[in-house]
Amino acid sequence: MTAKLTHPTRRALLKSAAGAALATPFLSIRAAAETVNLSMLAWYGHAEPDVVGEFEELHNVKFIPKYYTGGDNMLGLIAQSPPGTYDVILSDAEYVQQLNAAGYIEELDPNDYAFDDFFPEFQRFPGHWKDGKLYSVITRFGFLGISYNAEVLSESDAASYNIFGDSRLTGKLGHFDWHLPNLGQISLLNGNPDPFDLSDEAWQQVQDSTMALRGQVGGFFDYGGTFSSLKNGQMTAFAGIGDWITGVLEKNGANVRTAIPEEGGLQWTESFSIGKGSRNQEMARKWIQYITSPEGQAKSADMAAYPALIPNKKGWVQLNDANPAEAKRQNMVLGSRNAIDLIREGRIKYRQLPVQQSLEDWNDFWSDYKGA
Amino acid sequence: MNTRPSLFSLTFSLPLLIWQLAFFLFPLAFLVALSFWTVRNFQMQPDFDTVNWVKIYSRSVFWDAYFRTLLLASASAVLISLTAFPASYAISFKLGENAKRWMIFVLIIPFFTSYLVRVYSLQVFLSDAGILNAFLGYLGLGPYSMLNNSFGTLTGYATLCLPLVILLQVFSLNFVNRDLVEAAHNMRCGRLRTVLEVIIPSAKAGLVIAGLFAFILSFGDFVSPLYLGGGNPPTLSIMITDITKSGQQWPRAAVVALTMIATLLTVAFAAIKFAYREAGK
Incomplete structure (x- = not known):
């Protein structure tokens, strides 16, 4: 068998070469037709393989990250680019209102996202909603x-x-x-x-x-x-x-x-929005659904660049199953005194x-x- | 005489001219224009408003940073020149041709690695529990605070400038006429006096320009004051990044940058005039 592979007969070689040649266009057409480039404006680490790898494979997406440092930097980058440059935008809570006021983000449909799975504190996070309309979905906080x-x-x-x-x-x-x-x-x-x-x-x-x-x-x-x-x-x-x-x-x-x-203590809060004029709104919506799902949340909690608490209660369960040590380290164990209790005791201010x-x-x- | 420049001379001189226009003069003109723009809702708008100049120049924190930076860069130029001179003198006057070539090669080696990497690794040496303090501890000294203060910043400046200053000094000392030194000795001039009254005046232009380079590089440096000085207190280069970070105030950062450029031009012209001034005039 090895001899056959290393020294193939002329006929075998022609056969496999022809097969490969015929199959190649299909491969490239398939790939070209389906790979979506999704641009993400975010803090460092959010579009790295440890977070987006699985989603990229699942949906044949390639993330194109643009990383910023600080909300002012983020607003400046958006202000200086044509509408639709960024498909998904990760923002700190205090800047969502400014993104919205400047008309940089799309209105979202609350029914698309699993807010019922979230702790009640995070189902209507201030600043993410305006006049009863949703503009940004909380994904993590600390x-x-x-x-x-x-x-x-x-x-x-x-x-x-x-x-x-x-x-x-x-x-x-x-x-x-x-x-x-x-x-x-x-x-x-x-x-x-x-x-x-x-x-x-x-x-x-x-x-x-x-x-x-x-x-x-x-x-x-x-x-x-x-x-x-x-x-x-x-x-x-x-x-x-x-x-x-x-x-x-x-x-x-x-x-x-x-x-x-x-x-x-103070709380920082990160949320995802869809950039105004994005041409990949469908995929952007799928991404936000993924990262706020239990699986996505567990990944987000243990992100390599910087860890965070997560608002999805089912995400806590998932994290405790998959990575109990990290769940314990971050005080995200259900049934014992945990991070949410700190908020409920009024010790945390946004x-x-x-x-x-x-x-x-x-x-x-x-x-x-x-x-x- | 043919006054038209030849194709040959144009081929060699035009690229430099175009380069200077494209990458120095035009950006400089843009920077001047930018300093009169205004920022609304994080967006820069073309405008003609002196608000940025008034705002920056009326704040004492700017002038504090300005004079601090000026002082640090001057100290860097003087201290590095003084530290470098004995080494340059030894290389130029005391070493054989072969050893001299090796020393010059050794001085070029630091430029092989990135300055940022060298500065980051210096933190390991300078920190309170670092290599230097551990060594001093064996001798029963210290610990001394060497990081996140002006000492740290100056150490970083020396990392940046010292090899270059020694090289420039060596090249200018190499051009000192050895006959003058011999003549001074024949006239019973002592060693130190020969250095002070014969060698330094003959190499003055090169020595001043070496110091000028140290000043220019230190004045605009961002890496050392941030990573070895801990931004504590801040220099002008740190101030520029602070201003751009808070509210996208690029026009105000342009005001600081233009002030820095004006200072550098003034110092450079004064230094060059001093360097080439004939004795006695």
């Missing part, structure tokens, strides 16, 4: 608290934002370089019930409390810098981040974690854009703080 090096600080140390002023953190407190989560946490420390809806007086107090921490700060870091300075122990604690950073490090063996202090001040005021203060 909490921001005090991220710390567990070799230096204990869990009880990290039980209050007051630890940021502790002498052990002088020169060892890192900031993720974005004003919204950092100032929101200081606002929680100041006891504001809604950390982003601040009177001028409360806003001034947040600025004063923040400025008082300036001497503690060891640096202002981007995504990569945050990772490395937590990993090599250069920073002992971080403000403005959560398990989306420490979870990745923890899974790689670093002794760092995130605690939600008694003053409360991250939002400032309500009474302009975004520019917050920006300006943040650059003053950095330069001080």
